[in-house]
Amino acid sequence: MSSSSHQFAATSGNKKWELKLYVAGQTPKSLQAFANLKKICEDHLAGEYRIEVIDLVKNPKLAQGDQIFALPTLVRKLPEPIRKIIGDLSNTERVLVGLDLQPR
Amino acid sequence: MALKTTKLEAPLAGLPKCPTGIQGLDEITLGGLPRGRTTLVCGGAGCGKTLFGMEFLVRGATEFGEPGVCLTFEENADELSSNVASLGFNLPALIAQNKLAIDHIHLDRSLIEETGEYDLEGLFVRLGCAVDSIGAKRVLLDSVEALFAGLDNEATLRSELRRLFRWLKDRNLTAVVTGERGQGTLTRYGLEEYISDCVILLDQHVTETVLTRRLRVVKYRGSTHGMNEYPFLIEENGISVLPITSVELEHVASNERVSTGVPALDTMFGGQGYFRGSSILLSGTAGTGKTSLTAALVDAACARGERCIFFSFEESANQILRNMRSIGINLERWVKKDLLRFHAVRPSTYGLEMHLVKIHKLINKFDPSVVVVDPITGLLHAGTAFETRSILLRLVDFLKAKQVTAVMTTLTGSANSLEQTEIDISSLVDTWLLLRDIESAGERNRGLYILKARGIAHSNQIREFHLSDQGILLREVYLGDAGLVTGSARVAQEAKDEAAALFAQQDTERQQSILQRKRKVLDAQIAALQLDLEADEKESQKLMSQDRLKALRGQKDRVDMAQSRFIQNGSPDAGSKRPGARGKGR
Numbered sequence: 001m002s003s004s005s006h007q008f009a010a011t012s013g014n015k016k017w018e019l020k021l022y023v024a025g026q027t028p029k030s031l032q033a034f035a036n037l038k039k040i041c042e043d044h045l046a047g048e049y050r051i052e053v054i055d056l057v058k059n060p061k062l063a064q065g066d067q068i069f070a071l072p073t074l075v076r077k078l079p080e081p082i083r084k085i086i087g088d089l090s091n092t093e094r095v096l097v098g099l100d101l102q103p104r
Numbered sequence: 105m106a107l108k109t110t111k112l113e114a115p116l117a118g119l120p121k122c123p124t125g126i127q128g129l130d131e132i133t134l135g136g137l138p139r140g141r142t143t144l145v146c147g148g149a150g151c152g153k154t155l156f157g158m159e160f161l162v163r164g165a166t167e168f169g170e171p172g173v174c175l176t177f178e179e180n181a182d183e184l185s186s187n188v189a190s191l192g193f194n195l196p197a198l199i200a201q202n203k204l205a206i207d208h209i210h211l212d213r214s215l216i217e218e219t220g221e222y223d224l225e226g227l228f229v230r231l232g233c234a235v236d237s238i239g240a241k242r243v244l245l246d247s248v249e250a251l252f253a254g255l256d257n258e259a260t261l262r263s264e265l266r267r268l269f270r271w272l273k274d275r276n277l278t279a280v281v282t283g284e285r286g287q288g289t290l291t292r293y294g295l296e297e298y299i300s301d302c303v304i305l306l307d308q309h310v311t312e313t314v315l316t317r318r319l320r321v322v323k324y325r326g327s328t329h330g331m332n333e334y335p336f337l338i339e340e341n342g343i344s345v346l347p348i349t350s351v352e353l354e355h356v357a358s359n360e361r362v363s364t365g366v367p368a369l370d371t372m373f374g375g376q377g378y379f380r381g382s383s384i385l386l387s388g389t390a391g392t393g394k395t396s397l398t399a400a401l402v403d404a405a406c407a408r409g410e411r412c413i414f415f416s417f418e419e420s421a422n423q424i425l426r427n428m429r430s431i432g433i434n435l436e437r438w439v440k441k442d443l444l445r446f447h448a449v450r451p452s453t454y455g456l457e458m459h460l461v462k463i464h465k466l467i468n469k470f471d472p473s474v475v476v477v478d479p480i481t482g483l484l485h486a487g488t489a490f491e492t493r494s495i496l497l498r499l500v501d502f503l504k505a506k507q508v509t510a511v512m513t514t515l516t517g518s519a520n521s522l523e524q525t526e527i528d529i530s531s532l533v534d535t536w537l538l539l540r541d542i543e544s545a546g547e548r549n550r551g552l553y554i555l556k557a558r559g560i561a562h563s564n565q566i567r568e569f570h571l572s573d574q575g576i577l578l579r580e581v582y583l584g585d586a587g588l589v590t591g592s593a594r595v596a597q598e599a600k601d602e603a604a605a606l607f608a609q610q611d612t613e614r615q616q617s618i619l620q621r622k623r624k625v626l627d628a629q630i631a632a633l634q635l636d637l638e639a640d641e642k643e644s645q646k647l648m649s650q651d652r653l654k655a656l657r658g659q660k661d662r663v664d665m666a667q668s669r670f671i672q673n674g675s676p677d678a679g680s681k682r683p684g685a686r687g688k689g690r
Contacts, residue, residue, distance in 0.1 A: 022226065024225040024226070029222070029223070033220075036220075056225070056226060056229040060229045060230070060232065060233040061233055063226050063229050063230045064207060064233075067209065068229075068230070069211075069224055069226040069230065069251075070222045070223065070224055070226055070227070070255070071222060071223055071224070071225040071226045071229075072222060073226065083215060083217070084215055084216045084217065085216070086216060086217070086218055086219075086222045086255075087218050087219040087221055087222040088219070088220035088221050089219050089220055090219060090220035090221070091219040091220055094217055094218070094219035095217070095219050097217060098217030098219065
């Protein structure tokens with residue numbers, strides 16, 4: 001998480017899951033969020049996901065596009081529809097519900 | 105006028121203000137909103153919070169060179185643009201000129217899942233980004249409360265809002281935050297807790313089907329401000345707040361006089377008519393000729409080339425034109441020359457404030473020298489008596505400040521005293537003409553008198569007036585033995601008087617002829633007496649000559665006798681002298 005945008009992918013090419021994690025600098029909350037996300041993805045979507053981390057401190061203009069106001073925010077770009085999960089993703093159950101990996 | 109009057113003092117230099125550019129608001133707040141601080145604008149749904157905020161931004165951008173950012177939670181940029189386009193605000197153009205930035209924050213609860221801790225740094229980033237992109241000085245958050253509806257974690261929200269307002273202050277941004285009014289609180293989520301510098305409450309209430317919007321500055325830390333509820337309007341060019349005391353009593357008082365349009369009425373005002381720029385009230389019961397008298401004034405003003413506006417709340421323009429034609433006042437020609445404009449509208453069409461603003465606007469645009477409001481009582485249908493009075497007060501003030509001669513008519517109800525107007529406006533006006541019916545001898549006639557005329561020597565007479573096809577004619581009211589005589593009774597009285605005068609004249613003539621005859625008789629007598637005298641004189645002369653003759657004869661006789669005696673005594677000389685003397689004497 002040293003640059004504005006990291007891509008984590010098991011294999012190259014299009015993935016079924018495209019996730020964007022918006023953060024503002026390397027705050028404990030954003031680091032926590034990233035670690036939590038990584039773990040959930042590995043547990044449930046191994047090999048089928050791609051995570052892009054966007055640091056709004058470096059790219060503030062990107063906040064508007066995805067309607068970001070709270071941080072950290074995880075945006076599920078694919079599969080559609082777009083879903084948003086805000087917070088440090090510490091509640092795994094809620095994250096899975098938010099990503100539609102678990103029924104509500 | 106260079107008269108010194110005490111004015112509301114300007115605020116102390118300590119608190120810088122940021123003018124809103126909203127008509128009237130800067131007067132109430134004595135300069136605008138607190139600069140570099142956040143102002144809360146709260147009110148119920150549809151009372152104009154967003155428009156207030158947008159006008160603050162747009163005026164800042166266009167009039168004060170202060171770009172603004174709008175962070176909207178409810179409407180997107182396009183919706184906002186079309187909403188305020190009706191106020192004449194062109195948001196896309198301002199955005200293109202980098203004078204305005206709109207960022208719409210879309211909150212959809214169904215799309216958001218909250219897990220764990222978060223903050224609103226994203227909001228700060230976006231706001232900061234927008235502010236920096238155009239160098240904004242003003243910010244509108246409309247309405248930040250949407251966050252409460254979209255997010256669950258109220259504790260986080262509250263601390264983040266506190267941080268947001270702090271952030272705005274630190275950046276020296278003058279901000280307006282809108283908030284929906286709550287039950288018993290200013291805002292539903294207690295925003296007033298965080299915003300303590302300035303709170304403005306917008307309100308709207310409907311009384312008798314007419315809507316009135318009001319604005320009140322609830323609090324303004326560090327500054328005095330108008331405390332009242334001020335009516336405000338949302339109309340074509342934004343919000344106008346109408347502070348009642350906006351115009352101070354500093355009107356210029358003109359010495360110029362303008363004709364009343366009725367020569368005889370001018371005479372009652374010292375021969376010159378009303379003061380220019382004064383306010384004139386014509387009151388009277390129904391059908392006393394109020395409109396006709398105003399029409400005469402309008403006609404005279406237009407004939408001088410002055411512009412007039414006729415605000416009619418009862419009759420249409422065409423109706424007035426037709427009716428005035430019937431009394432020989434042709435107003436149509438002035439309408440054609442665009443010297444006279446009619447603004448005929450039902451009083452209940454909109455609220456009082458709207459009426460006032462319409463009147464203001466028309467007057468500002470047309471710049472007339474005479475304004476007629478016929479009748480002001482019509483405005484009572486648009487509000488309560490108190491409101492109407494305050495509106496009229498403002499109208500009179502406004503017209504005076506503009507040096508416009510104002511003629512207002514008011515209908516006096518039959519139940520009221522004649523010398524009382526229904527809305528107690530009489531104390532506001534300079535000149536008050538009272539028109540009244542005079543009922544007598546089975547008919548109704550029109551009478552007129554001047555109840556007051558500030559600064560003008562005026563007649564105290566009651567005058568009868570007629571609406572004829574040659575215009576308005578004023579006549580002396582007849583004061584007969586039985587009091588006021590008007591109408592046909594007056595005509596009868598006049599005829600009677602004329603007969604009496606004729607009779608008196610004939611009487612004099614007769615007297616004169618008698619006198620002449622007397623003189624003639626006397627003259628004749630004098631002549632006869634003179635003849636007598638002459639005859640007497642002649643007689644007496646005759647007698648006198650006879651006497652002398654007698655005397656002479658007596659002497660002769662005596663001489664003759666003496667001579668005869670002398671002859672007898674032998675003295676012939678004496679006898680020879682005598683015959684000559686004798687012949688002489690004869």
